[in-house]
Amino acid sequence: MNQRSKVSLVAGVCLVFSLAASAVVLHRTDQLRPQATMEEVLFLNSPKMLKRASLGYTGLLADIYWTRAVQYFGGRHHNDAQSYNLLFPLLEITTRLDPQLLVAYQFGASFLAPPPPNGAGQPDRAIQLMEYGIANNPNDWKLYYDLGFVYYMNLKDYPKASDAFARGSRVPDTHPFMRLLAAQMATHAGEFDTARMLWTATYQNSQDKQIRANALEHLRGLRVDEDVTHLQEAVTRFGERTGRLPASMSELLTTEGLRGIPVDPDGHTYKLAPEGRVEVRVPDDFPFATKGLPPGFTPQPKFHSQNQ
Amino acid sequence: MKARVLHIASNTFREAVRDRVLYNLIAFALLLSGAAVLVGQISIEIEKLVVINLGLTAVSLFGIVIAIFIGIGLVSKEIEKRTLYTVLSRPVRRWEFIVGKFFGLAGTLVVNTFFMAIGVFAALFYVSHKFVRADGLILVALYFIILEFLIICSLALLFSSFSTPLLSAVFAFSLFVIGSFAEDLRGFAGMAHGFTRWLATGAAYLVPNFSAFNIVSSVAHEQPVAAQLIWHNSLYALFYAAMALSGAVLIFEHRNLK
Numbered sequence: 001m002n003q004r005s006k007v008s009l010v011a012g013v014c015l016v017f018s019l020a021a022s023a024v025v026l027h028r029t030d031q032l033r034p035q036a037t038m039e040e041v042l043f044l045n046s047p048k049m050l051k052r053a054s055l056g057y058t059g060l061l062a063d064i065y066w067t068r069a070v071q072y073f074g075g076r077h078h079n080d081a082q083s084y085n086l087l088f089p090l091l092e093i094t095t096r097l098d099p100q101l102l103v104a105y106q107f108g109a110s111f112l113a114p115p116p117p118n119g120a121g122q123p124d125r126a127i128q129l130m131e132y133g134i135a136n137n138p139n140d141w142k143l144y145y146d147l148g149f150v151y152y153m154n155l156k157d158y159p160k161a162s163d164a165f166a167r168g169s170r171v172p173d174t175h176p177f178m179r180l181l182a183a184q185m186a187t188h189a190g191e192f193d194t195a196r197m198l199w200t201a202t203y204q205n206s207q208d209k210q211i212r213a214n215a216l217e218h219l220r221g222l223r224v225d226e227d228v229t230h231l232q233e234a235v236t237r238f239g240e241r242t243g244r245l246p247a248s249m250s251e252l253l254t255t256e257g258l259r260g261i262p263v264d265p266d267g268h269t270y271k272l273a274p275e276g277r278v279e280v281r282v283p284d285d286f287p288f289a290t291k292g293l294p295p296g297f298t299p300q301p302k303f304h305s306q307n308q
Numbered sequence: 309m310k311a312r313v314l315h316i317a318s319n320t321f322r323e324a325v326r327d328r329v330l331y332n333l334i335a336f337a338l339l340l341s342g343a344a345v346l347v348g349q350i351s352i353e354i355e356k357l358v359v360i361n362l363g364l365t366a367v368s369l370f371g372i373v374i375a376i377f378i379g380i381g382l383v384s385k386e387i388e389k390r391t392l393y394t395v396l397s398r399p400v401r402r403w404e405f406i407v408g409k410f411f412g413l414a415g416t417l418v419v420n421t422f423f424m425a426i427g428v429f430a431a432l433f434y435v436s437h438k439f440v441r442a443d444g445l446i447l448v449a450l451y452f453i454i455l456e457f458l459i460i461c462s463l464a465l466l467f468s469s470f471s472t473p474l475l476s477a478v479f480a481f482s483l484f485v486i487g488s489f490a491e492d493l494r495g496f497a498g499m500a501h502g503f504t505r506w507l508a509t510g511a512a513y514l515v516p517n518f519s520a521f522n523i524v525s526s527v528a529h530e531q532p533v534a535a536q537l538i539w540h541n542s543l544y545a546l547f548y549a550a551m552a553l554s555g556a557v558l559i560f561e562h563r564n565l566k
Contacts, residue, residue: 056488056519056522057361057524059524059525059528060358060362062361062525063357063358070351070352071350098525100525100529101354101529103354107353208352208353210352
């Protein structure tokens, strides 16, 4: 081996060793100061200043901030956090940098509106975000739909939900059900039907697998809520008539003249608890159901949960 | 005359290739393919937007850096290496040398942009699995980026004709930054009064206006580009580059090279 080859070999080994060593030291340093991650830092919190600093490349910066918002929400949601202080500023910066980034309004509202741990519990901010989105994209009916969704699901503000759907029903190429939803909100009729219609629309109008799966989960939860409500009403009627609780589900069905054995969306029969409560057999399978759950049962948080 | 300009241009192009300028394509390819794969995993529903935004921004920034750092050395390097004297001792006029250098650098950037554009479309196909009609708008954005390069090349050459490479780089980069704020400058001028207004308006029109060339974000959202904007930008780039190039020729013609 000549002199040059020896030097090359030593330098090569040094290079690999130093690289590996620096990575290990950096990793150890990160462990020393776990709170020092950049996650909780906005650096620049003024959308205007960021827009200037981007030198016109606002689209890419908006994409980066949107990804930060997704990561921030995902990280805190994963840890069952109760506060999402940076979520709205991140979404505000994203949408100010790129007012046409529709995905930031649609997902942003569903991150902001639900109460913790499923969301930030900031429906007012979600509405603020959606109104800014509508002001910049007045012909996109989906934004009106999402605004009405927040008013209905999170605030139970029927007149404003109706107004949002009605505004959306007037834009070009709107979905026909917007007019129907506006009318339904105005009459405040059919809670289950309305909620089912909203989640079905969410399922049909999204291409995102996660959103569609989430909408399906909500539809399954709705079905459980509706079944349990009907069965619980039957239990009440049975009690009023006989002065006691039904001994079994089959007695309830026979006495109340209900057809067939009711089953949940997974095909399991509902069970009758000793106190006359109707319950699902596997509550963990229905994270968004609000009825038919054992006392004290806490469902695992899931993205996009809304108060039904 | 035409042959001499072409000869200088082709030599400038060859020199840039020899200086491994096109190696930036490797970095670009890595950046774009990495983003195309990664973004789908860490973000929601913006894969295509990121490919377009990142792709076109990278094309633009890589090109601007190349234009500035090669442009500033086009004249000074020839003087430093004393090759300029050999060139000018032949039947080549000084303005032909400047114009040839400009076309050589512009050609390098066009070739570079062409390969990057292939990368952008390949990444786009990877994330979308198909092309739609609106993707054609990316070509308009690329055209505007090339127009931007022409202006920066001419400015770098202008500064190179009378200043040191370091100062030329500072001047050219500063003008690029100021040019990105040109619309704001005109807005400030509108708010001023009297002589200040006149001065600010003059300055706003003197610096290059790059904001009209940046349509990356609107193209990413498939918003149509007005034919008039294409026409106006083409004319603006032509006139501005011609102005800066004329300045470079004027200075270089009167420069004492002894």
